[in-house]
Structure formats: C-alpha cells, structure tokens
Amino acid sequence: MIAVYIIVPLLVLLLIMFVMTYNSLVRRRNQMQNAWAQIDVQLKRRHDLIPNLVETAKGYMKHERETLEAVTNARNQAQKAVGTGVGAQSAAEGELSGALSRLLAVVENYPDLKANQNFLALQEELTSTENRIAFSRQYYNDSVLQYNNKTQMFPSNIIASMTGFKRGEFFEVQVAAEREAPRVSFS
Numbered sequence: 733m734i735a736v737y738i739i740v741p742l743l744v745l746l747l748i749m750f751v752m753t754y755n756s757l758v759r760r761r762n763q764m765q766n767a768w769a770q771i772d773v774q775l776k777r778r779h780d781l782i783p784n785l786v787e788t789a790k791g792y793m794k795h796e797r798e799t800l801e802a803v804t805n806a807r808n809q810a811q812k813a814v815g816t817g818v819g820a821q822s823a824a825e826g827e828l829s830g831a832l833s834r835l836l837a838v839v840e841n842y843p844d845l846k847a848n849q850n851f852l853a854l855q856e857e858l859t860s861t862e863n864r865i866a867f868s869r870q871y872y873n874d875s876v877l878q879y880n881n882k883t884q885m886f887p888s889n890i891i892a893s894m895t896g897f898k899r900g901e902f903f904e905v906q907v908a909a910e911r912e913a914p915r916v917s918f919s
Contacts, residue, residue, distance in 0.1 A: 753891045760879040764900050767872035771903065772814070774865040775825060781861060782807045782832070785854045789835065792845035799831075799838050806831035818901040832858070869903045876900035 786800050793800065806828040813824035836855070845851055879900045883892040 749887075750891060753888045754895060757879075757882055757888060757892055757895070757897050760875070760882045761897065761900075764872070764875040764879045767868070767875040768818070771865065771868040771872050774861060774868050775810070775814075775821075778828075778858065778861045778865065779807055779811055781854060781858050782828075785835075785851070785858060788848065788851045788854060789839065789842075789845060792842045792848070793838065796838050799835050803828075803831040803835050818903055822903050829862075873902050876902050 782803060786803055789796075790800060806824075810821075810824040810828040813821040815821075839845055839851075839855075882888050883897045883899060
C-alpha cells in the first residue's frame with residue numbers, strides 16, 4: 733500500500749514533466765518556423781523589387797548586360813530555391829546578394845542613373861529590405877539556437893528523440909565572398 737502512495741504520485745509527476753517538456757519543444761519549434769516565415773516574407777519582398785531595379789537600370793547601363801543578367805538569373809534561382817530547405821535557399825540567396833552587390837557597384841559608374849529618382853527610391857527600398865532580412869536571419873538563428881538547445885539538453889533531449897524532434901538548421905552565409913569585408917577606395 734505504501735508503494736502505491738509513492739509510485740502513483742511519482743508517475744503523475746513524471747507525466748506532468750513529460751507534457752511540460754513536450755509543450756516547450758513544440759513552442760520552440762513553432763517559434764523557429766515562424767522566424768523562418770518572416771525571412772521568407774522579406775526575401776519575397778526583395779525578389780519583387782529586383783525586376784523594377786533592373787528595368788530602371790537597363791536604360792542607363794546598355795554596356796552592362798552581363799551584370800543585369802547575373803542579377804536576373806540569381807533572382808530566378810533564389811525563387812526556385814524557396815521551400816527546398818534552409819541550406820539550399822541560403823546558398824541561392826547568397827548568390828543573389830553577391831549579384832546585387834556587383835550591380836550596385838557598377839551603378840557608381842553611371843551618375844545619371846545614381847541621380848534618377850526612381851532608381852534612388854528602389855535602391856532605398858532594397859536597402860531597407862536587406863536590413864529587414866538581416867534582422868530576420870538573426871531572429872531565426874536565435875530561434876534555432878534555442879530550439880536546438882532544448883532538443884539537445886538533458887532531460888528534454890530524451891523526450892525530443894522519443895517524439896521525433898529534429899535539429900534545426902541555421903541560416904548561414906554560403907558564399908565565401910559574403911564573408912569578406914568590403915573594400916572602400918577613395919582614389
């Protein structure tokens with residue numbers, strides 16, 4: 733009889749701990765998925781801005797066809813990568829960022845284009861979107877870190893492995909050129 737008074741409350745306590753840990757894992761996973769959705773929204777916004785930027789630049793940059801095509805191709809590849817996983821999408825977006833950087837560097841050679849109000853507005857909007865993407869990436873990676881910690885630390889790692897929670901994937905820089913510091917020259 734004493735065993736019943738000890739075992740039943742202990743089982744109830746273990747069940748409560750299991751439910752609380754499971755719910756915490758679900759909350760972290762949902763937070764991570766929401767953070768990814770926020771990145772997706774900003775990337776879509778960037779993808780929508782690029783054709784307008786390229787069209788505005790085309791009129792001025794007749795000799796820079798390669799650069800404009802590289803941006804368009806990188807955008808198309810980034811759009812195709814949507815939904816293929818964090819790693820693949822991260823790599824495609826890295827290529828797009830590199831192509832956009834090259835475009836904006838080439839724009840420096842066209843003073844008329846730099847003074848065009850439409851282009852300036854699009855460039856400002858793109859810069860704002862890039863900042864939002866950076867913030868969203870940081871939030872996503874923080875969410876992945878919290879989720880991964882929860883799924884890998886004892887005792888929640890036991891419940892995570894029993895219930896099928898998998899490790900989250902960070903949004904990392906895939907293109908080596910993005911890791912390099914920009915070079916500024918005033919000559």
